Amino acid sequence: MAADPRSATAVAHANIALVKYWGKRDAGLVLPWTGSLSMTLDAFSTRTTVHLDADEDRVRIDGVPVTGEQYRRVVAFLDLVRAMAGRSGKAGKARVDSWNTVPTGAGLASSASGFAALAVAAAAAHGLDVDPTALSRLARRGSGSASRSVFGGFALWHAGHDDASSYAEPVPSPGFAPAMVIAMVDTGHKSVSSREAMRRTVETSPLYRPWVDSAAEDLAGMLAAVTRGDLDAVGEIAERNALGMHATMLAARPAVRYLSPATVAVLDSVLELRRAGVSAYATMDAGPNVKILCYPEDAGRVAGAASAASAHCSTVVAGLGPSAHLVGRP
Ligand code: PMV
DSSP states (O other): OOOOOOEEEEEEEEEEEEEOOOOEEETTTTEESSOEEEEEEEEEEEEEEEEOOOSSOEEEETTEEOOHHHHHHHHHHHHHHHHHTTOOTTTTOOEEEEEESSOTTSSSSHHHHHHHHHHHHHHHHTTOOOOHHHHHHHHHHHOTTHHHHTSSSEEEEOOOSSTTTOOEEEEOOTTOOOEEEEEESOOSOOSSOHHHHHHHHHHHOTTHHHHHHHHHHHHHHHHHHHHHTOHHHHHHHHHHHHHHHHHHHHTSSSOOOOOOHHHHHHHHHHHHHHHTTOOEEEEEOSSSOEEEEEOGGGHHHHHHHHHHHSTTOEEEEEOBOOOOEEESOO
């Protein structure tokens, strides 16, 4: 069969969860145990081009051919899109070229921007007419957090109970535009993938169920706080929710510990800032890096405090980012 000449390029931005997704109840469909709420950033993005002109799927990230498990994961995702488009066999094999402005595998949400960009580009290359909800559901299948990067600003991922009901949607927050200082203490590849860490936590941690139970209250509180633009309430809930998530992992068997001495030093600097009257609140994902929520006018001071706290800490100040979108032809 003749190769399909279509191609599309999309850009998506990373998001940081303020109420976390941690644990799947259905690994195949990527259905989470809890709903989550995030902020999409204007820093850290992925730009992905999909060309439907290949004999077999070829995937490059930052110019390097992808192999092994990472390759299989992208191919499984492309298979989903091909199934949606009614293509099978050699039809619709893709060349995927992805460029990140975010370090991959360091708990900096590269899989969120990556699979959101791939969902938008692959759907367009296949000529699929999909609305943002369908794109969110599709992106979710690549990486749970990617369901939220389909949207700009704040996004709520409904846990749902099946494929159709588990998707993200934007949360309106008129006039609320906090800053997020990304304090990077280590951008190396994490030793345990979030996928494995989640699985181990759900299966072995005695603290997992209590965290799930408390997540509903955090989510309701966060939704109300974001909607009314209350930075202190958002920050307090985000910090306790993240620390609780890390507690579940620390209690897993064997323990998963992403937080390093440098993480703790930055957390101390956030506490110090609060004692000095600065509204600054921390959250951490599947890695040692710290993301600090604050008012934009305090971001310089917050970044300075984080850098001073740990010898090799570099900082990026982010604001609210846009939805995933198609860009001009490659
Ligand atoms: O989307 P995944 O499978 O990379 O999981 C992301 C999990 C956290 O970043 C730790 C939390 C979240 O909600 O983004």
